[in-house]
Amino acid sequence: GGKNLAIGPNLTACHSSYGRPDLLVYCCPPGFQNPVPFTDFKFPDTSPVRVRRPAHLLNESFIAKYNKALSIMKSLPYDDPRSFHRQANLHCQFCTGAYEMLNSSGSELNIHRTWMFFPWHRMMIYFHERILGSLIGDDTFALPFWAWDIPDGMTIPDFYVDKSSPFFHSQRDFSHFPPRVADLDYSPDDNDPRFDRKEQTETNLAFMYNRMVSGAKKTELFMGCTYKAGDKNCDSPGTIESAPHNTLHTWIGSGLNPGREDMGKFYSAAKDPVFYAHHSNIDRLWEVWRDINDRKLDIDDSDWLNSFFLFYDENLNLVKIKVTDVLDITKLGYSYEEVDRPWLNHRP
Numbered sequence: 639g640g641k642n643l644a645i646g647p648n649l650t651a652c653h654s655s656y657g658r659p660d661l662l663v664y665c666c667p668p669g670f671q672n673p674v675p676f677t678d679f680k681f682p683d684t685s686p687v688r689v690r691r692p693a694h695l696l697n698e699s700f701i702a703k704y705n706k707a708l709s710i711m712k713s714l715p716y717d718d719p720r721s722f723h724r725q726a727n728l729h730c731q732f733c734t735g736a737y738e739m740l741n742s743s744g745s746e747l748n749i750h751r752t753w754m755f756f757p758w759h760r761m762m763i764y765f766h767e768r769i770l771g772s773l774i775g776d777d778t779f780a781l782p783f784w785a786w787d788i789p790d791g792m793t794i795p796d797f798y799v800d801k802s803s804p805f806f807h808s809q810r811d812f813s814h815f816p817p818r819v820a821d822l823d824y825s826p827d828d829n830d831p832r833f834d835r836k837e838q839t840e841t842n843l844a845f846m847y848n849r850m851v852s853g854a855k856k857t858e859l860f861m862g863c864t865y866k867a868g869d870k871n872c873d874s875p876g877t878i879e880s881a882p883h884n885t886l887h888t889w890i891g892s893g894l895n896p897g898r899e900d901m902g903k904f905y906s907a908a909k910d911p912v913f914y915a916h917h918s919n920i921d922r923l924w925e926v927w928r929d930i931n932d933r934k935l936d937i938d939d940s941d942w943l944n945s946f947f948l949f950y951d952e953n954l955n956l957v958k959i960k961v962t963d964v965l966d967i968t969k970l971g972y973s974y975e976e977v978d979r980p981w982l983n984h985r986p
């Protein structure tokens with residue numbers, strides 16, 4: 639075979655990075671200079687299955703559990719890799735090029751706008767979910783997903799805007815709080831809102847059809863560009879990544895901040911609890927796209943399959959996990975509650 643060009647971070651080469659063109663940030667983990675022993679990923683017990691449910695359909699008792707888990711996570715000290723702040727900084731590290739690539743010193747590792755987008759975020763929220771569950775001793779705990787692709791889910795789920803809860807976040811655009819229907823193709827330069835509720839909903843469904851079906855008929859169009867060790871040219875996001883993913887980040891973040899932080903910029907985005915429900919939906923839509931295409935468009939390039947990252951698990955072990963480890967969610971012990979795909983018959 640050819641040369642191994644799988645991606646991986648050089649964990650001992652972390653540095654400050656640009657969160658915006660005019661803002662240097664530092665999000666490296668404490669003590670990164672000293673390598674920590676790691677173990678290879680092992681599949682978890684797959685029973686009970688963690689069933690991720692639509693955020694707008696959650697009952698009080700689930701919200702109370704998540705509330706408790708998130709409160710504990712937010713109270714952990716920064717030294718603890720399970721703490722909310724450290725979880726948020728994982729995103730900052732891999733999304734602003736804080737690490738150099740292994741075996742390619744000087745190349746910054748950036749997972750956005752490349753084919754690493756889906757697998758990296760899957761890994762991040764997989765560990766995040768299991769940490770939350772372990773903090774409350776609940777091995778059924780599953781992240782909710784914000785189902786912004788179906789009409790009933792197109793507003794920010796109510797519990798995220800309850801000011802007295804840990805789900806609330808002050809750095810948001812309050813004019814976009816419920817009952818505003820999200821604009822899946824939002825741009826801060828457009829009129830806001832662009833449409834009335836009904837038109838916005840219809841426009842969103844037609845847009846989803848484009849992102850999931852008509853605009854996503856080739857692997858690279860949906861997954862993003864080929865990104866290998868030493869690569870500096872890959873900079874082309876998949877359909878879903880560019881929008882609704884990026885656009886909703888921008889739509890949520892506060893218009894009072896220069897980069898619409900916190901959700902509006904990657905260095906700060908994961909500080910907002912709604913980030914995790916947003917990414918749970920993105921992760922689900924990856925599965926939906928695979929399903930629509932009978933998995934015939936799945937990437938089989940060994941450099942992608944062998945690319946790897948390291949995350950702390952719920953037992954504080956550092957784990958090396960490869961893309962190939964996260965391609966079967968059944969083996970990862972979670973599933974998604976089925977919801978309609980109303981956009982499937984919204985060919986514009």
Ligand code: C2O
Binds near residue numbers: 729733883907
């Ligand atoms: Cu890494 Cu939603 O972004």
